[in-house]
Amino acid sequence: MRKIKTTRRAEIVDAALALAADRGLEALSMRAVAASMGVTPMALYGYYRGKDDLLDAVATRLLTLLPEPDPGLPGLDRLRAFAHGVRGLAGEYPAVFTLLFTRPASSGEAVRLADRLYQALLDAEVPEAAAARLERLLTTFVFGFAVSEVSGRFDGGTRNMWARRGQLGPGELPAHHRLGRLLDPPVDWAAEFEADLDDVLHAVTTATHPAIPTQVVDDSWSLGD
Structure with a gap:
C-alpha cells in the first residue's frame, strides 16, 4: 500500500476548502486544487488518495472550525452554543457546509465532538440510556x-406561496387554505431557529424514553455513529 505523506496535508485541505468556498463543491477536483497551489495533480496523490479522500478531509476541517463552548458552562448552555456555532459556520461556508450532512461522520474530530455533546447531555442530567x-x-x-x-x-419553499396555493382549491389543499394567512408572511429564520432549538432542548430536558434497541435501524444524521 502506498504510504501517504503528511507534511503538506493541512495546506492542501485548506486550499481545497478555500476553492470550494469560492467556486462551489462541484468545482472541487484534485486538478483544480493542484492548480490553485501551483503544483501538479500527481503531487497531491502522495497526500490524498483521490477526491473522496480529500472531501472527507475538508469535512473534518470544517468541524475543527466549530467554536468549542466553555466546558465550565452548564450542559444545556453548551448544547445551545454548539447549535449556534453550527448555524454560524453554515453562514460562513454556505457552499461547502453540505459536506457535513453527506460525508460519513467517522473522523477523529467528529468522534471528539460527539463526546463533547454526550458529556453536555449527561451534565444536563439526561438519562444515560x-x-x-x-x-x-x-x-x-x-x-x-x-x-x-x-x-x-x-x-424556495415559502416564495410565492399564495400563487402556488391558488392553483388548487380548498377541496384539494384544505390545510393550506385554512393556514394561508399564517403561511404567507416572510419568516424570520433566526427567530424560528431559536424557537425550534428551545423545543428540542425542552425535549432533551424532559426525556424519559429508554434508548431505542440497537437492532432498530436509525438512518438519521449523527456525529456519534
Missing part, C-alpha cells in the same frame, strides 16, 4: 436546519 438518541435528535435538527437555510430550501 437516552443520551445517544438525544444526540442524534439534536444534531439532526441543527445540521438539517443549517443545510436547509444555506441551500435556499426554506426560501
Whole structure:
C-alpha cells in the first residue's frame, strides 16, 4: 500500500476548502486544487488518495472550525452554543457546509465532538440510556436546519406561496387554505431557529424514553455513529 505523506496535508485541505468556498463543491477536483497551489495533480496523490479522500478531509476541517463552548458552562448552555456555532459556520461556508450532512461522520474530530455533546447531555442530567438518541435528535435538527437555510430550501419553499396555493382549491389543499394567512408572511429564520432549538432542548430536558434497541435501524444524521 502506498504510504501517504503528511507534511503538506493541512495546506492542501485548506486550499481545497478555500476553492470550494469560492467556486462551489462541484468545482472541487484534485486538478483544480493542484492548480490553485501551483503544483501538479500527481503531487497531491502522495497526500490524498483521490477526491473522496480529500472531501472527507475538508469535512473534518470544517468541524475543527466549530467554536468549542466553555466546558465550565452548564450542559444545556453548551448544547445551545454548539447549535449556534453550527448555524454560524453554515453562514460562513454556505457552499461547502453540505459536506457535513453527506460525508460519513467517522473522523477523529467528529468522534471528539460527539463526546463533547454526550458529556453536555449527561451534565444536563439526561438519562444515560437516552443520551445517544438525544444526540442524534439534536444534531439532526441543527445540521438539517443549517443545510436547509444555506441551500435556499426554506426560501424556495415559502416564495410565492399564495400563487402556488391558488392553483388548487380548498377541496384539494384544505390545510393550506385554512393556514394561508399564517403561511404567507416572510419568516424570520433566526427567530424560528431559536424557537425550534428551545423545543428540542425542552425535549432533551424532559426525556424519559429508554434508548431505542440497537437492532432498530436509525438512518438519521449523527456525529456519534
